[in-house]
Amino acid sequence: MSFLFKWEWLPKMASGLVVTVEVTATCIAIGIVLGVLLALGRVYGRRPISLPCSLFIQFFRGTPLLVQLFIIYYGLPNWGIRLPAFVSGILALGLNTAAYQAEYFRGAIQSVKKGQMLAARSLGMSLTQSIRFVILPQALRLVIPAWSNELILMLKSSSIIYLVTIYDIMGVSQKIAARHFNYFDVYVVAALFYLALVLIVSLLLRLLEHRVQIPGLGVHADRR
Amino acid sequence: MNMPLLKVEDIHKRYGNEEVLRGVSFEVNRGETKVFIGPSGTGKSTLLRCVNQLTPPDKGQVFLEGTEVTHHKSDINRLRASIGFVFQDFNLFAHLTAMQNVSIGPTKVTRMHKEQAQARALAELERVGLGDKANAYPAQLSGGQQQRVSIARALAMDPKLILFDEPTSALDPELIGEVLEVMIELAREGMTMLCVTHEMGFARSVANEIIFMEHGVIVEQGPPQQMFTNPKHQRTGEFLRKISELYGETER
Numbered sequence: 001m002s003f004l005f006k007w008e009w010l011p012k013m014a015s016g017l018v019v020t021v022e023v024t025a026t027c028i029a030i031g032i033v034l035g036v037l038l039a040l041g042r043v044y045g046r047r048p049i050s051l052p053c054s055l056f057i058q059f060f061r062g063t064p065l066l067v068q069l070f071i072i073y074y075g076l077p078n079w080g081i082r083l084p085a086f087v088s089g090i091l092a093l094g095l096n097t098a099a100y101q102a103e104y105f106r107g108a109i110q111s112v113k114k115g116q117m118l119a120a121r122s123l124g125m126s127l128t129q130s131i132r133f134v135i136l137p138q139a140l141r142l143v144i145p146a147w148s149n150e151l152i153l154m155l156k157s158s159s160i161i162y163l164v165t166i167y168d169i170m171g172v173s174q175k176i177a178a179r180h181f182n183y184f185d186v187y188v189v190a191a192l193f194y195l196a197l198v199l200i201v202s203l204l205l206r207l208l209e210h211r212v213q214i215p216g217l218g219v220h221a222d223r224r
Numbered sequence: 225m226n227m228p229l230l231k232v233e234d235i236h237k238r239y240g241n242e243e244v245l246r247g248v249s250f251e252v253n254r255g256e257t258k259v260f261i262g263p264s265g266t267g268k269s270t271l272l273r274c275v276n277q278l279t280p281p282d283k284g285q286v287f288l289e290g291t292e293v294t295h296h297k298s299d300i301n302r303l304r305a306s307i308g309f310v311f312q313d314f315n316l317f318a319h320l321t322a323m324q325n326v327s328i329g330p331t332k333v334t335r336m337h338k339e340q341a342q343a344r345a346l347a348e349l350e351r352v353g354l355g356d357k358a359n360a361y362p363a364q365l366s367g368g369q370q371q372r373v374s375i376a377r378a379l380a381m382d383p384k385l386i387l388f389d390e391p392t393s394a395l396d397p398e399l400i401g402e403v404l405e406v407m408i409e410l411a412r413e414g415m416t417m418l419c420v421t422h423e424m425g426f427a428r429s430v431a432n433e434i435i436f437m438e439h440g441v442i443v444e445q446g447p448p449q450q451m452f453t454n455p456k457h458q459r460t461g462e463f464l465r466k467i468s469e470l471y472g473e474t475e476r
Contacts, residue, residue, distance in 0.1 A: 115315035118278055119374075123329040123381060124305025133332055137319045214319050216363030 005185040009176050016172030017193055023090060023168060024158050028151055030094030035101030040131065042102070043109050053102070060099030066160055068092045073164045089161035097154050104150060108143035109135060141212050148205040152198050159194070169193050227290055229254045229416055230385060235274050235284035237267065244270050245281065246440035252385065252418065257411040259427040259448075260420045261467065262437035268420040269312075271437075272387045275418070276307045288384065305333050308378030308386035313394050314370040316362040322349060322373045323358040326380045334381070341380075348376035352406050368399030372406055385416035392423060422467045428452070436460045 041053035060068065073088035083091065112135050120130035162171035173190035177183045228251040237245040244267040252258055260268045273279035275286055277293060277300055286293040293303050316325050326345035330336040336344070349355050352372040362370055371391055378386050388407065392400040404426050411417055411430035421427070427434055428448045435445040436457075444451070444460045455461040 113315070113318075115311060115313060116317060119309075119311065119315035119317065122276055122278060122304055122307075122309035123377070124301045124303075124333040125329075126301050129332055133328060134317055138317075141319065214363065215361045217318060217361065 004180075004182050005189055006180075009186070009189075012172050012176060013169060013189065013193060016167055016169040017197070019166065019171075020155070020158055020168040020193075020197070023086075023093065023161060023166070024151075024155050026090050027093040027097055027158070028154060030090070031097035031101045031150075031154070034094070034098035035105050036136070038098060038102035039105035039109055042106050044127065044131070057099045057102050060096050061103070065092065065096050065157055066163070068096055069160060069164060085161075085164045085166050089158075089164055089166050093154065093158055093161070096157075097150060100150050100153075101147065104143050104146045105139065107146070108139040111142055112138045141214065144205065144209045144212070148202065148209075151201060151205065155197055155201060156194055226253065228252060229256075229289060230275070230418075231285075231287040232271075232275065233285045233287075235271065235281045235286070237270055237274060237279065237281050244440055245274070247284070248437070248440070248442055249284075250435060250442065250445070252416060254416055255414045256432045257415075257417040257419065257430050258433045258435055259431040260418065260435050260437060261422060261427075261463065262443075263463070266437045267440045268437055269389050272309075272389050272418060272420055275387060276304050276309055278309070301333070305329070305381055306384045308381060308383035310371070310374055310378055310386060310388045310391050312390040314362070314367070314374045316370050316374055316377070318362055321359050321361055322354060322365070322376075325362070325373055326377045329377060329381045344380055345376070348379045349373070351379065352376045353402070366399060367395045368402045371395065371403045375403075375406055375410075379410075385418065386410070388417060388419040388421065390420050392421065422471050424464070424468050424471055436463060438463075 038053045038057060041049045042057070043050075045053065069088065069092035072083065072092050073085060076083060076088075116134050116138065117130055120134040121127070125133065158168060159170035161168055162174055165171070167175070169190050173186050177186040180186075230252040232251070233249050235245050235248045236243065244265075248267070248271055250258070260271070262268055270279055274281040274284075275293070277286075281294065284294070288303060288307065291303065292298060293300070316322075317328065320328060323342065323345050326348050327338075327341040330341040330344055331338055346355060346358055349358055352375055354369060354372055354376070357365060357369060357373070360369075362373070365373065375386075375391075391407065392403050395403065400423070404423060407417070407419070408426060408430050419426070419431075431448050433445055434448050434451045436443045436451070436459075438459065444455060444457050446455075451460060452464055455464065
């Protein structure tokens with residue numbers, strides 16, 4: 001048994017890597033925007049707003065990502081909604097991560113000291129201004145460590161989209177492996193691709209965490 | 225006939241079964257300093273929060289220069305902008321520098337230009353003796369410094385009055401003086417102030433009136449001299465003696 005990976009497969013796998021990065025980045029972006037809105041809805045919304053937010057979060061956290069993807073890609077056409085594979089993949093991953101991110105954001109928003117909101121309101125800021133200028137800037141800093149996990153999970157979970165015929169790292173690898181009947185080497189290289197991505201992302205997030213750290217106060221520092 | 229700057233009428237507030245405020249009324253004229261004292265749990269802090277509606281009262285009205293603050297159609301954000309509030313635990317915005325803490329109100333609430341707001345912020349920081357700390361973050365400041373920044377933050381809004389909710393209670397003893405000095409200076413400059421505090425030295429030197437509260441009502445109110453030497457109620461005298469022992473009574 002020898003290592004039979006052929007270097008000419010690398011460019012193809014690299015193209016898969018680009019797709020993985022694109023898909024993950026898009027989903028994470030959707031997840032941040034939607035996640036923050038869901039979290040705000042849960043924390044500050046009255047029941048008609050907070051309840052739908054909770055239900056959305058419960059559904060997407062309580063069902064498997066793969067089932068969600070299949071409902072969107074294979075199920076929706078039964079209702080006449082036919083989405084391209086790429087859109088389906090991004091939608092499933094984006095909505096799923098939004099639900100998880102919403103819970104991280106909610107935790108972070110609620111861990112900002114109560115007095116911050118009181119002080120903002122007593123200056124005459126509206127609720128929206130208080131959230132935007134006082135609560136979120138602090139919550140988004142607090143959320144980074146937990147949120148980093150979600151980004152890394154997403155990077156890896158995105159591999160399931162090969163099941164709806166998208167050629168990400170996993171999709172390309174699967175094709176090459178099947179054609180050349182070389183599963184071990186190709187999948188090990190695929191794993192290394194993911195590992196490299198995860199390491200780079202972790203590093204970037206650590207840099208970000210340090211960059212936005214509030215002087216005199218560790219991001220992890222206990223809040224009184 | 226001058227209208228009082230602030231008029232508080234028959235404020236009631238209940239938390240669950242406990243009625244914290246049971247009909248409190250008082251008036252404040254421009255330039256006056258009133259000090260609220262009383263045992264803890266008597267509703268002094270709640271009363272202050274009812275004034276700017278951080279805690280809406282169940283019943284009763286608050287008027288600022290004749291405008292009803294408690295009215296459901298009042299522009300509460302605009303009214304709050306003209307009522308400064310200084311908290312026991314400072315509540316400086318943790319992610320902003322001292323300068324930004326002071327300038328954020330003018331820029332976001334009264335839409336002052338950024339440079340103008342910064343100049344104003346620096347002036348207010350200098351007024352509380354912290355011009356050199358403009359770029360420090362709250363976590364880099366001592367409690368006394370943080371409280372002075374929070375006073376500057378209130379001042380930058382050009383408030384008609386400032387509410388102080390136990391401004392020195394969270395401070396180490398050696399830091400209390402610097403905050404009281406700023407407050408005394410403000411009172412002497414004619415700022416209208418309502419203070420919940422047990423610093424009787426402060427009360428004696430600048431308060432126009434001490435208001436003694438217990439069980440959600442005002443028991444007695446009067447000028448410090450009268451309250452100390454000739455209180456009408458026995459309870460007032462007892463309480464004043466007790467806190468004078470506890471907090472000392474050094475004239476400042």
